[in-house]
Amino acid sequence: MMKRFVLFLTLVIILFTSACSANSTKAPEEKFNDYIKAWEKQDFKKMYTMISSKAEKQYKAEEFIDRYQKIYKDLQISDPKITFEELEKSTLKKAKKNGEITIPFEVKLKSIAGPISFKYEATLVQEEFEKDKKTKKDWFVQWDPGFIFPDMKDGSKIKMEIIEPTRGEILDRNKMPLAMNGLVYEIGIIPERFDENETQSKERLADLLNISVEFIDEQLQQDWVQSDYFVPIQKIDSENEAIVNEAMTIEGVTKRDAAGRIYPAGKSAAHLTGYISQVTAEDLKKLDKDRYLPEDMVGKSGLEKLFEDKLKGERGAKIYIQKENEEIILAEKPVKHGENITTTIDINIQEKIFESYQGVAGTAAAINPKTGETLALISSPAYDPNNMVLGISQERWDVLQDDPNKPFLNRFSATYAPGSVLKPITAAIGLKNGSLKAEEGLEINGATWSNGKGWGDYKVRRVSVTGAPVDLTDALVRSDNIYFAMQAVRMGKDAYTKGLKQFGIGEEFPYKYPITHSSISSTGKIEDEVLLANTSYGQGEIELSSLHLATAYSPILNDGDMIKPTLLLSEKTGQIWKKNLLSKEDAEVIQEGLRKVVTKGTAKAAKNDQVAISGKTGTAELKLSADQRGDENSWFVAYPTETKDFIIALMMEKTQRLEGGIATKTATEIIQYVKK
Missing domain, CATH: 3.10.450.100 (NTF2-like; domain 1)
Structure with a gap:
């Protein structure tokens, strides 16, 4: 009986639990x-x-x-x-x-x-x-x-206000704008205003703006376009009013003011300033999603890209509830406008140097050897950054891309064979390690020299032959390849390589703007005596940037200390990158030689009545093979003899096709301009 009751009670509990669970x-x-x-x-x-x-x-x-x-x-x-x-x-x-x-x-x-x-x-x-x-x-x-x-x-409705930051400007040392904010004209079309001459109107506009009719059609065929909408075609600099006025005579074409980025120096500082452009989908993957929207502009190259974080600023925002007579603020973030970037560049010197190239390919760097401040960085030829911002057609882009002189190539950040402008550095290395005695004359016979065993048929050649012994000053004046090859062989590849490294060759260049580091050779070493000889006078595989060359001459003017170059006015000046590269006395010996290079030697084109100039010429021959004549790049590294407060390292490409001494003459004009 008891067992039946327990069983009954258990079933009741299970059923009750199931019912409750349901x-x-x-x-x-x-x-x-x-x-x-x-x-x-x-x-x-x-x-x-x-x-x-x-x-x-x-x-x-x-x-x-x-x-x-x-x-x-x-x-x-x-x-x-x-x-x-x-x-x-x-x-x-x-x-x-x-x-x-x-x-x-x-x-x-x-x-x-x-x-x-x-x-x-x-x-x-x-x-x-x-x-x-x-x-x-x-x-x-x-x-x-x-x-x-x-x-x-x-x-009540929620509302939001976005306050766009003003992009910081890029300025030269005198607060002159290199990149500034301003108003531009935006040329556009209102489709419904076209008359029966629509085709002719498009053709006129395309010809005027240097774009294609196909490009205009692409803009008009975008999904969002309606007949009464303003369809942007191209932005025009506000100074080009003649183009704007002519465009306005075309049926269906109109204009509006638009905010724009303006580069007053144009091509002269293109590779330095760089340019901004609308962000792409790829850009947005890499950028801070909290700071960038699809319609934003971003630095694409140069200083615009390098200092994007500071120039950009941060947009402000306010989220609030709109009541009848009040705003209830839920969150508010003040706008943070972009910072201005003030450089050490002197835009007048920058423009003067660039214009003096007259389209010839090449590079130049100018610094104050006492302070280290960079006064100019040149890459020629160049594109116009204003066109990149205002809008460049595919046709124009293709022309620039296919130009054999490569206007998109940043030459001042690249490295090149220095040729004979390396000889003063070779001299400094030898004087420092004691293997070279300035007053010692080397006996050199004839126009060629070989150290014999291990050289094969290779010989070092010199242009100027003298029967007398050649000392350091004479070797600089005559630009004697054999003298410097002999000195390098005498000191040995290890000592010479050590000396080059003491000049910073082969290490990262300490600079705000990315400059390709100079190199001793493709392997970083001097493997044999022939390469050692060639390297001593700037051939072989050694390469330096124009800025490094200008900097490397500073110990000659600073009692043996090499200045650290700066680009921003906010940077501390007068910093030393490398100390005690040569003695004050040895520096004066090289100075004397560099002055005589102008008065008696290969740089006579720099001799003038306006300002005394010292410097060293150089020609780097770019050969594809030993028995084939290659293109020549001409260098001149120079400074005003008296003040010694300005160094320019200037290189022009393929000068075998140009008048003799063109690099020297160009640099001379620049120094005269700076010191007038």
Whole structure:
């Protein structure tokens, strides 16, 4: 009897438990926690399934989801965190009895305008619903717009203001603009204003703006274009009013003012300033998504790219609720305008040097050897950065890309064979290590020399032959290859390589702008005696940038210390990069030789009545093979003899086709201009 009763009781408990399970619900705080998890994941569809039937009647699913998505996207809402305190048992008991409970909660999230936090109360109601043909009960959120932001509960709208930062400008040492903000004209078309001569109008405009009719058609065929819309075609510098005025005579064409980036020096400083352009999809993958939007501009090259982070600035934003008579600010981030970048460049010197090239390919660097300040960095030929910002046609781009003189190539950041302008550095190395005696005359017979065994048929050649012994000064004046080859062989490849490295050759160049580091050879070593001999007079495989060459001459003027070059006016001047590369006395010996190079030697073209000049010429022959004559690059590294406060290292390419001494004459004109 007792066993039957126990069995009966067990069955009753099981059946009762099953019945309860079929109709059981989560506790209200558990249900709200589920809602919070969906909210923090921004799963608005799931959130909607958890709101009350009353809320469902007021707010349709599409409206609810779209509203959340738009607000969160526009305000760049991220990382929402929602918290609430654990409910007391008495509160839960009362809730189960009444079928309703209020849960205070706090929301913290990030936005485009900064962090936002608010407190609100969620009312959860218990409702019956059908599932699997059974009636069940559960808790649902009595949602209203106050859940988005409390002050939206009464139907008030949320608004946002974006304050765009002003891009910083790039200035020269005298605060003259290298890159500035200004107004430009934007030429465009309003399609409905075209008359029956539409084809002729497009052809006229294309010819005027140096673009193709196909390009114009591409702009007009964009998806967003409507007949009464202004369709931008090209931006024009405000100084080109003649083009603008002629464009305005074409049926259907009009203009508007637009903000633009202007490069007053144009081609003269193109590779230095670089340019900005609209961000691409690839750019956006790499850039800070909080700072860049698809319509933003970004530095693409040069200083614009190098200092993008400082120049860009940070946009400001304000998120607020608009009430009838007031604004309730939820978050506000002040705009941070871009910083100006002030360089050590003198734009007048920069333009003068560039213009003196007259389109000849080459590079130059000018520095103050006492302070290290860079006064000019030249790469010729160049493109016009204004065209890159205003809009360049594919046809024009292709012409520049295919130009054999490579206007897009930044030559001042590249390295080249220095030729004979390396000889003063070779002399300094020998004087420092004691293998070279300035007054010692070397016996050199004839125009060629070979050290014999191991050289094969190779011989070093010199241009000027003398029967007398050759000392250092005479070797500089005559630019005697054999003298310097002999001196390098005498000191040996290890000592000579060590000396080159002491001049910073082979190591990273300490400069704000990326300059390719100079190299001793393709392997970084001098492997044999022939390469040693060739390297001594700037041939072989050694390469330096024009800026490194100008810097490498500074120890000759600074009692043996090599200055550290600077580019920004904010940098400390007079810093020493390499100390004690030669003695004051030895530096004076080389100075004497460099002056005589102008008065008696290979740089007579620099001799003038206006300003005394010292310097060294050099010709680097670029051969494809030993028996084939190659192109020649001509160098002149020079400074004013008296003041010694300006060094220019200037190189022109393929000068075998140009008048003799063109590099020397050009550098002389520059020094005369600077010292007038």
